[in-house]
Amino acid sequence: MRIERRDFTLDVDLTLPGRGVTVLFGHSGSGKTTCLRAMAGLERAPGGYFAFGTQVWQDEASGRQGHFVAPHRRALGVVFQEASLFAHLSVRRNMQFGEQRAPTSERRFALAEVAALLGITPLLDRSPGQLSGGERQRVTIARAILAAPQILLMDEPLAALDLKRKLEILPYLERLQRELSLPIIYVSHSPDEVARLADHLVLLDQGKAIASGPLREVLSRIDLPAAFADDAGVVIETRLAAQEADDLTRLEFPGGQILVSRRDEPIGTLLRCRIHARDVSLALVPQVHSSILNSVEATVVELASTVTPGHVLVRLDVVGEPLLARITRRSADKLQIRPGLALKAQIKAVALLA
Amino acid sequence: MDWQALSLSLQLAAATALLLLPFAVWLARRLAWSPFRGQGAIEAAILLPLVLPPTVLGYYLLLGFGGASPLAELYHALTGRALVFTFDGLLAASLIFNLPFAVQPMQRAFAAIPREVREAAWVSGLSRWQTFLRVELPLAWPGIAAALALTFAHTLGEFGVVLMVGGSLPGETRTIAIAIYDQAQAFNDSAAAGMSALLLVLSFIAVALVSRLGRSVTGR
Numbered sequence: 001m002r003i004e005r006r007d008f009t010l011d012v013d014l015t016l017p018g019r020g021v022t023v024l025f026g027h028s029g030s031g032k033t034t035c036l037r038a039m040a041g042l043e044r045a046p047g048g049y050f051a052f053g054t055q056v057w058q059d060e061a062s063g064r065q066g067h068f069v070a071p072h073r074r075a076l077g078v079v080f081q082e083a084s085l086f087a088h089l090s091v092r093r094n095m096q097f098g099e100q101r102a103p104t105s106e107r108r109f110a111l112a113e114v115a116a117l118l119g120i121t122p123l124l125d126r127s128p129g130q131l132s133g134g135e136r137q138r139v140t141i142a143r144a145i146l147a148a149p150q151i152l153l154m155d156e157p158l159a160a161l162d163l164k165r166k167l168e169i170l171p172y173l174e175r176l177q178r179e180l181s182l183p184i185i186y187v188s189h190s191p192d193e194v195a196r197l198a199d200h201l202v203l204l205d206q207g208k209a210i211a212s213g214p215l216r217e218v219l220s221r222i223d224l225p226a227a228f229a230d231d232a233g234v235v236i237e238t239r240l241a242a243q244e245a246d247d248l249t250r251l252e253f254p255g256g257q258i259l260v261s262r263r264d265e266p267i268g269t270l271l272r273c274r275i276h277a278r279d280v281s282l283a284l285v286p287q288v289h290s291s292i293l294n295s296v297e298a299t300v301v302e303l304a305s306t307v308t309p310g311h312v313l314v315r316l317d318v319v320g321e322p323l324l325a326r327i328t329r330r331s332a333d334k335l336q337i338r339p340g341l342a343l344k345a346q347i348k349a350v351a352l353l354a
Numbered sequence: 355m356d357w358q359a360l361s362l363s364l365q366l367a368a369a370t371a372l373l374l375l376p377f378a379v380w381l382a383r384r385l386a387w388s389p390f391r392g393q394g395a396i397e398a399a400i401l402l403p404l405v406l407p408p409t410v411l412g413y414y415l416l417l418g419f420g421g422a423s424p425l426a427e428l429y430h431a432l433t434g435r436a437l438v439f440t441f442d443g444l445l446a447a448s449l450i451f452n453l454p455f456a457v458q459p460m461q462r463a464f465a466a467i468p469r470e471v472r473e474a475a476w477v478s479g480l481s482r483w484q485t486f487l488r489v490e491l492p493l494a495w496p497g498i499a500a501a502l503a504l505t506f507a508h509t510l511g512e513f514g515v516v517l518m519v520g521g522s523l524p525g526e527t528r529t530i531a532i533a534i535y536d537q538a539q540a541f542n543d544s545a546a547a548g549m550s551a552l553l554l555v556l557s558f559i560a561v562a563l564v565s566r567l568g569r570s571v572t573g574r
Contacts, residue, residue: 080470
């Protein structure tokens, strides 16, 4: 679809998976919100084409003024950045608002079920004015789900909340994703949210989609523009393997193991870890005299220059799992780092995302 | 007490409020949500009756409604009636000079509804019309109620425009405000005092009633 604005043109051609969480990531002004609004039918891209599965929601390609399904006829739910509850109705009535729109046969979830899932059961008889920002946003999500959408669009649903509220909502979003098989398109400018929620990632820059693919593929690309390079890093899916005696927890993934501060989740829990390229250093031989505990066997795949002066970005392969390291050009030359070289990747810091 | 004048005033006020309601709602939504070229000029024109001396407004209305004007001819062709010194003309004038009282509170009320709330209603499956009825109207209700109260009370009390356009024909254009003036001119103090007190009470009740209505809706 293509949308032209006075100071901005959105021109994207994307095919997104019909399951899991797709995050549209970009800086402000990149067109991610416009993109989402066009999917919802709230913006009408002249000459645009948009289909959801087999349903064509807009087909006005090549100047045809034709097929445009109005927002209220699209089987979708939208959660906006600002909570958009109906102030004149109670929480329960707000949620029923979504529910009664869905034909009984298409209803997939009961109100009580969704309320429990989002932890708003005690709030049902309150009015929106009596809720905190985080609670309001959860009710908005509940209302959207009850309208039996086939896809959920979320436009920076956490951006208006402070960190504490964000942390309060994130687990609910993850639960949502696990327990309802509902594809979600999620607009965000927060790398943390991407790392935590995304299965599929689309990078938008100045109205163009510059990358689109499974999370790990996109994150491990080293050819991305400067705007994204500073946050370069990968996300690794690990399994909680064991609790160590000295207050450390051992996580395992196909490429090795990682020790982190003690986590209280049960053994077997899947945990996502984010590893920044700047927190990975490289060594040719095992470093026994080092304070860095986490070290994995890796093979160099490719190198690329980066915006940070004097540094290069190295893409590594750790038994099929990609890993990025940002090291100085001097070190790269000294160690003669080149594609195919086997070495040790030392991980200085791991951010656990749950 | 001039019951005929009182009844005429109440009819005029009720008719004005009812006829103005749909138009003012449409205009207020338009002004609040879809900015258009020349909006400033339109808004200024709507506000004019607030600052213009009623006699000036009345004078122009008299010109516009006068026997030879195209508007008067059209109206005569359609209904066989005149616009000057008739109830019809009074009502037409009343619709015009009440515009700011009807549009302003509604415009503020609609402007206070965030865009996301309307969009949330659309994507929850409501058509534009259903959104209007089930989300916008209830949310804007206090403003709409206030607008109706103001319009009603202001019509009861309008004097200058009525006198210019309608004169003081009993049963046709003599409203209670005109009747009070006539009685006071005739040094009939007790009649003027009685009607003034009645008008005061009526206006007070109208405003109090509707403002309470508005509160009860928002407080739900």
